[in-house]
Amino acid sequence: MSQNRWLATGNFFTFYKEEQRTFFTHLDRTVFTCFLVILFGWPLVFEISNKYMLVLDNILIAIVAVMGLNLLLGFAGLISIGHAAFVGIGAYTLASFSQVIGDNHMIITHFWPVLIVCAGIMGAIFGAFVGLPALRLKHLYLAIATLSFQMIFEWVIQFMSFFNQGQTIYLGRVHWFTGEVGRNEHYVFWYYVILTLVVAMGFGVRNLLKTKYGRCLVAVRDNDRAADAMGMNPGLTKVYAFALAGFFAGVAGALHAYLYRGVGFESFTLHASVGYLAMAIVGGLGTLNGIFWGPVAIKFLDLQVEQFSELAGRYLTSAPNVATALKPLSFGLVIVLFLMYEPRGIANWWRIVKSYTKLWPFRY
Amino acid sequence: MKNKATTFFNVFLVIVFVFAFALPAYAGKTYKLGMSLAITGPTSDAGNPYAKGAEDWFKFVNETDYLGDGDKIDCPIRDDQYKNDVTKRFFEEFLDDGILIFLSYATGGNLALKRDFEEVQIPVIPASYHEGLIVDANYTFMPVATYSENAVGLAEYITENHKGDNIPQVAFFIHPSAFGRGPLEDTQKAIAEGMKIEIVEVVEHGTDLDNTAMLQRLVSKGVQYVICQTVQTPVATMLTDAQRLGVTAATFGETGKLTFLGAHYTGGSDLIALAGTATEGYIWADSYNLTSENNEGAKKQLELAERYGRDEKAANSHNYGAGILAAQIATEAIKMAKDAGMEVNRENLYKMMQKMNFNSFVAAGPVTYSETERIGVDVQNIYIAQDGIFKKIQSFESQYIQKVRAGR
Numbered sequence: 184m185s186q187n188r189w190l191a192t193g194n195f196f197t198f199y200k201e202e203q204r205t206f207f208t209h210l211d212r213t214v215f216t217c218f219l220v221i222l223f224g225w226p227l228v229f230e231i232s233n234k235y236m237l238v239l240d241n242i243l244i245a246i247v248a249v250m251g252l253n254l255l256l257g258f259a260g261l262i263s264i265g266h267a268a269f270v271g272i273g274a275y276t277l278a279s280f281s282q283v284i285g286d287n288h289m290i291i292t293h294f295w296p297v298l299i300v301c302a303g304i305m306g307a308i309f310g311a312f313v314g315l316p317a318l319r320l321k322h323l324y325l326a327i328a329t330l331s332f333q334m335i336f337e338w339v340i341q342f343m344s345f346f347n348q349g350q351t352i353y354l355g356r357v358h359w360f361t362g363e364v365g366r367n368e369h370y371v372f373w374y375y376v377i378l379t380l381v382v383a384m385g386f387g388v389r390n391l392l393k394t395k396y397g398r399c400l401v402a403v404r405d406n407d408r409a410a411d412a413m414g415m416n417p418g419l420t421k422v423y424a425f426a427l428a429g430f431f432a433g434v435a436g437a438l439h440a441y442l443y444r445g446v447g448f449e450s451f452t453l454h455a456s457v458g459y460l461a462m463a464i465v466g467g468l469g470t471l472n473g474i475f476w477g478p479v480a481i482k483f484l485d486l487q488v489e490q491f492s493e494l495a496g497r498y499l500t501s502a503p504n505v506a507t508a509l510k511p512l513s514f515g516l517v518i519v520l521f522l523m524y525e526p527r528g529i530a531n532w533w534r535i536v537k538s539y540t541k542l543w544p545f546r547y
Numbered sequence: 548m549k550n551k552a553t554t555f556f557n558v559f560l561v562i563v564f565v566f567a568f569a570l571p572a573y574a575g576k577t578y579k580l581g582m583s584l585a586i587t588g589p590t591s592d593a594g595n596p597y598a599k600g601a602e603d604w605f606k607f608v609n610e611t612d613y614l615g616d617g618d619k620i621d622c623p624i625r626d627d628q629y630k631n632d633v634t635k636r637f638f639e640e641f642l643d644d645g646i647l648i649f650l651s652y653a654t655g656g657n658l659a660l661k662r663d664f665e666e667v668q669i670p671v672i673p674a675s676y677h678e679g680l681i682v683d684a685n686y687t688f689m690p691v692a693t694y695s696e697n698a699v700g701l702a703e704y705i706t707e708n709h710k711g712d713n714i715p716q717v718a719f720f721i722h723p724s725a726f727g728r729g730p731l732e733d734t735q736k737a738i739a740e741g742m743k744i745e746i747v748e749v750v751e752h753g754t755d756l757d758n759t760a761m762l763q764r765l766v767s768k769g770v771q772y773v774i775c776q777t778v779q780t781p782v783a784t785m786l787t788d789a790q791r792l793g794v795t796a797a798t799f800g801e802t803g804k805l806t807f808l809g810a811h812y813t814g815g816s817d818l819i820a821l822a823g824t825a826t827e828g829y830i831w832a833d834s835y836n837l838t839s840e841n842n843e844g845a846k847k848q849l850e851l852a853e854r855y856g857r858d859e860k861a862a863n864s865h866n867y868g869a870g871i872l873a874a875q876i877a878t879e880a881i882k883m884a885k886d887a888g889m890e891v892n893r894e895n896l897y898k899m900m901q902k903m904n905f906n907s908f909v910a911a912g913p914v915t916y917s918e919t920e921r922i923g924v925d926v927q928n929i930y931i932a933q934d935g936i937f938k939k940i941q942s943f944e945s946q947y948i949q950k951v952r953a954g955r
Contacts (some may be wrong), residue, residue, distance in 0.1 A: 445662070
């Protein structure tokens with residue numbers, strides 16, 4: 184590490200401990216702190232529209248879910264096409280509570296932080312269970328195994344009367360120290376809750392990757408036989424990666440349930456799973472900041488295409504339903520283009536920008 | 548002379564300014580409504596003409612000064628592509644804009660937002676006629692008879708017209724969702740209340756393109772009647788297969804063959820376009836007046852469609868009529884509030900809707916609501932597909948549905 188802790192012109196580590204730092208320079212820390220202050224502060228300054236708060240809350244929830252998927256796919260190299268089902272497990276954990284004890288029971292309305300953790304744990308349990316085939320399967324075969332979990336999940340929810348056959352199961356309004364969180368504060372309240380969780384979990388992931396458990400994930404991804412030879416347990420690592428992904432997904436599901444004050448089957452379909460995959464790929468697999476870029480980019484693209492297809496739908500004939508095709512078309516196109524031209528995702532653009540500022544004012 | 552000209556010009560400018568600022572004050576008020584539905588994506592075959600119907604009616608209202616005093620309705624129509632999350636977002640956007648009435652669409656979206664409607668206390672006119680939307684709900688005003696009324700009514704029609712000593716053997720062909728299952732459950736309740744039919748099998752269809760095995764199985768089980776509660780496409784596939792297999796009944800209830808019947812979204816001109824001659828003999832329950840009936844109402848619907856340049860397919864769709872009716876209900880509520888000298892706000896519109904009673908040219912009967920009644924048109928028409936169009940057989944109101952509701 185350079186002597187100047189504000190502007191490091193390159194990476195010069197003389198101790199392992201230096202490399203383990205969360206922020207390499209004071210500038211990094213300051214920029215991050217300012218960014219956080221803006222994120223937490225802006226709702227206090229500007230007039231808030233429920234519509235945009237809902238969009239922001241959705242992006243933040245997607246970030247939580249993609250954190251798990253990126254750990255699994257990006258860091259551990261294990262593909263999952265059933266991530267939305269894990270998110271659904273979290274949401275339906277809350278729905279189960281609602282079905283058994285009532286949607287306005289104190290446990291649901293007052294002990295919501297505990298329930299969010301419970302949903303995460305339930306997601307982790309299911310994740311570990313679904314991860315068991317990873318002991319014997321790889322690549323495409325593992326993808327099919329996770330796909331089958333997605334199918335089983337959808338079938339169970341749609342046909343079990345306990346889960347209201349996929350119809351909305353309601354959740355009551357939560358309480359905070361100031362009393363019940365009313366409609367007017369609902370989206371802002373959950374914005375702060377989810378943002379806090381995103382920051383905490385982000386640091387959690389960052390720290391995890393510095394530990395031997397995090398390094399195990401990467402080692403198994405790069406070569407599981409080599410990892411085995413070096414004394415790691417690849418099987419356990421894979422199952423544990425699935426459990427971790429399930430935990431994040433479960434938490435995201437619980438947040439989704441509370442945000443929408445209900446759980447409906449349609450938010451956890453295969454289509455949503457593909458959406459999470461797209462977010463992870465576009466953001467940048469195996470990168471920490473890609474976790475944030477991906478959901479922002481895809482959700483933003485979603486909104487733009489939605490507006491465009493709505494506009495196109497007005498002028499195009501409805502017979503071939505061109506407007507309907509625009510969304511999956513643009514979605515697929517973006518993923519293909521990223522895979523072709525920027526497989527490292529948006530995170531790589533961020534890396535390039537950072538490298539440039541690191542070298543500035545020198546060109547080389 | 549020059550001074551006179553200057554003075555004249557100044558006066559002219561003052562007049563222009565006065566009118567420029569004063570005119571908007573006399574231009575009338577604009578009442579904001581919001582509509583979210585599937586114009587593209589799943590079920591857009593119904594949502595697309597529905598949106599056109601509503602759009603045309605609001606245009607007509609604004610162009611003809613239907614509300615009086617130059618008042619207008621501004622109703623943005625948004626395409627939610629049949630996604631509940633998107634519907635929720637649009638609903639929040641509309642609330643931010645201060646809408647007075649929400650015109651909604653799908654069963655799932657309405658169920659997901661049901662609590663929001665009650666909290667915000669906003670009158671809602673859905674395009675879904677799922678019975679569950681008006682259970683424990685005050686602000687949802689169903690335009691016409693529910694799917695449950697359709698299904699139970701068709702079952703009643705079977706009991707009344709079935710020839711033979713046996714109990715009519717019925718199968719249900721339903722959509723694998725609340726939309727499909729709700730009416731089945733209510734029919735089962737009607738059977739428990741004493742209706743004389745037996746449900747032999749329930750088929751929750753998938754996306755199968757061939758129903759041969761299913762149809763042969765129904766025939767072998769002695770099924771005579773198949774009640775459909777889904778959308779048109781799977782029904783069209785089934786009818787085409789039945790025609791190919793020769794199992795379609797030539798007359799109502801023919802022994803050893805299948806007579807097909809269906810609720811609101813299963814029939815209409817779109818079904819005939821999809822299934823062609825295989826539709827012949829299909830019995831359909833609906834609360835809308837069809838353009839094939841060639842009556843006064845049909846003429847008005849076609850005139851409206853022609854006025855705004857709609858193609859023949861949209862103009863003749865009962866979903867186009869359904870969109871008109873939803874828009875008419877909202878319009879009437881505003882008109883009633885205005886006529887009563889009340890401020891046009893959500894609270895007063897809610898009050899007015901509870902007193903509503905008017906005749907629409909697209910509906911089979913009058914639209915009436917009360918403090919306890921949330922279904923506008925209770926009358927249903929039974930249609931039969933003959934010679935490439937649906938022809939009215941009779942009008943009726945379901946009796947057993949009242950018993951089912953009383954038992955809730």
